[in-house]
Amino acid sequence: MSCRFRQAPSDQAFVSRIVIAGGGLAGGLAALALARRRPEVELLVIDQGADFGGNHTWSFFDTDIPPDTRWVLDGIDAVRWTDHEIRFPRRRRTIPIGYNSIRSAALDAALKGSLRPAQYRLGTEIAGFGPTEVQLANGETIAADAVIDARGPGPMPGQQLGWQKFVGRLYRFPTPHKVARPIIMDATVPQHDGYRFVYYLPMSATQVLIEDTYYSAGAALDRDALRQRLEQAAAALGAGEPAVEDEEHGVLPVVMGGDFDALWPNSDPIPRLGLRGGFFHPTTSYSLPDAAANAAWLAAQTDYSAAALTTGLRARGAKMWRERGFYRLLNRMLFRAAEPDQSYRVLEHFYRLPPGPIARFYAGRLTAFDKLRVLTGKPPVPIGRALSAIFREAA
Ligand SMILES: Cc1cc2nc3c(=O)[nH]c(=O)nc-3n(C[C@H](O)[C@H](O)[C@H](O)COP(=O)(O)OP(=O)(O)OC[C@H]3O[C@@H](n4cnc5c(N)ncnc54)[C@H](O)[C@@H]3O)c2cc1C
Incomplete structure (x- = not known):
């Protein structure tokens, strides 16, 4: 079965048709930006999940997002704190840089509020694709001027990698806790399996997201051991017996060296966004700022052919790679x-x-x-x- 994905309304001529493969952070922000600034571009976002964005809490610092990119995040519910804290055995500081967090549900709500139902398909697995068509697991083929690969983490050939791995739990306490601001690294804890720190995000007066995080040589994640350490950290806040409202985990690559051409070969004709394209901070693994910057870039293009988008996005990835050595x-x-x-x-x-x-x-x-x-x-x-x-x- 093969189809063009949507008929243009009679009063509007679409100039290009774009499929975004993956409605996570990067694909989702790109879709929002295109829908807002380029309504003449016909858009379809496909994701295998029941909702957009999976189950994450994406954070970023105020200063990560340049003023001319900020609009990309407009309309997405975020929690903001005016400063954040770090704790080490010999240094403890409050740093006057604002910190923000967005939960996946907020991205999902923004996308469902901004896109027309015909502009997305959820619960839809992609089985394969080329630069101008996508094959779904149900056998359907969808043609477009460009298919953008935003399917999140993939293989990372040719790189020297370490890992940032964590389990995070959103706790609700019966009484108010005393975490006044995000503690993005509390490294005063016993060190295990590389560099360990605990991360605290006070989501409300009685809720704290706590993540037990490790920068380790190996990718193995002992979730039960981390859960036990999280229980200790939660109990130490002294706000009563907490309930676990949510849990997330991650094993993110931390690149120590390698080769951009191996990550994204020059011969690959498919444009990429997000982790697929190497668009993440090499040390923190945060990717929201790059995703927002790429979304703004995408919305400013005039040529939406697969070749032009591949050339443009790959050049951005290669430049970041060079600059981030x-x-x-x-x-x-x-x-x-x-x-x-x-x-x-x-x-x-x-x-x-x-x-x-x-x-x-x-x-x-x-x-x-x-x-x-x-x-x-x-x-x-x-x-x-x-x-x-x-x-x-x-x-
Ligand atoms: C738990 C966790 C917390 C993180 N916290 C932060 C943070 O605080 N700040 C930050 O900047 N970064 C954070 N990161 C790192 C990074 O920003 C995220 O992993 C981010 O979600 C990556 O964006 P992405 O769009 O590349 O991939 P994703 O957001 O993972 O999106 C990929 C999407 O593609 C879909 N998909 C994949 N394959 C298929 C297929 N075959 N068919 C259909 N759909 C498919 C998936 O369902 C998914 O929705 C975190 C990562 C994790 C795992």
Whole structure:
């Protein structure tokens, strides 16, 4: 069975037809941006889930999103805090940079409120696709001018990887807790399996999302062990016996070195968004800022052919890859320059910096001078191991 996915209304001529394969974070933001700014582009978002976005809490710093990109997030319910905190054995700070979180349900609501029913298909598995057609698991084929691959994490050939892995639980307490602001890293906890920290997000006066997080050499995730540690962290808040309202987990790649061409071969004719295209912060694995920037870029295009979108998006990915080499170096220091139980010292040292460079670090926009400042000062790890870690990038 083959079809064009929608007839243009008689009063409107569509200039191009785009299928977005995957209605997660990147595909969802791209769809919202196109629907708002380019109504003349015929759009279809396909996702296998019953709703858009899966089950995530996506966070970002105020300074991650440039003012000219902010509109992409308009209409999506977010929780915002005016500052955030970090805790290390020898450093504890409140950093005056705002922090925001969006739950998957908020992206789902925004998409269902903005797209017409004919512009999306949920509960629909994609079995395969090329640059101008998508095959569904039910045997249907849908033709388009361009199919964009936004199916989330995929294989990462040719990369040196470590892993950021976590289990998070949204707890509701019977009495108000005392977590005043997001604690994005509490590394005062016992260290296990690499660099460990606990993350606290006070979603309301009685709700806290707590994540037990590890930067580890291996991807294995012992969810039961992490759940037990989360129970201890929740009990330590002293706000009574909590109920678990939700749980999420993740095993995200942390790139220490490698080759962009292996990740996204030049010969691949399919445009990509999101983790599929390498659009994520190499150290934090946050991808919302890149997803918003790409959505804004997409909405500003004039040529929506698969070839033009592939060329444009791949060039953006390659540029980010080049510009973010310093983060891969920092990752090597985090994973290799110290004994695993001492890795936290790399970030403890980093957090001596003022808010300006910290904001640019989060946003992936460190200047050459910032990079120098990150690396100078009393070395937090043995200098010989640090140098060997620095110079061991494959490409
Ligand atoms: C639990 C968790 C928390 C995270 N927290 C943050 C955070 O705080 N901030 C941040 O910036 N990043 C965070 N990340 C990292 C990253 O931003 C997310 O993984 C983000 O969702 C990636 O966006 P994406 O669009 O590339 O992929 P996804 O959001 O995973 O979207 C991919 C979509 O494609 C669909 N799909 C895949 N295959 C098919 C198929 N064959 N047929 C049909 N549909 C298909 C999936 O159902 C999914 O909806 C987190 C990741 C996880 C796992």
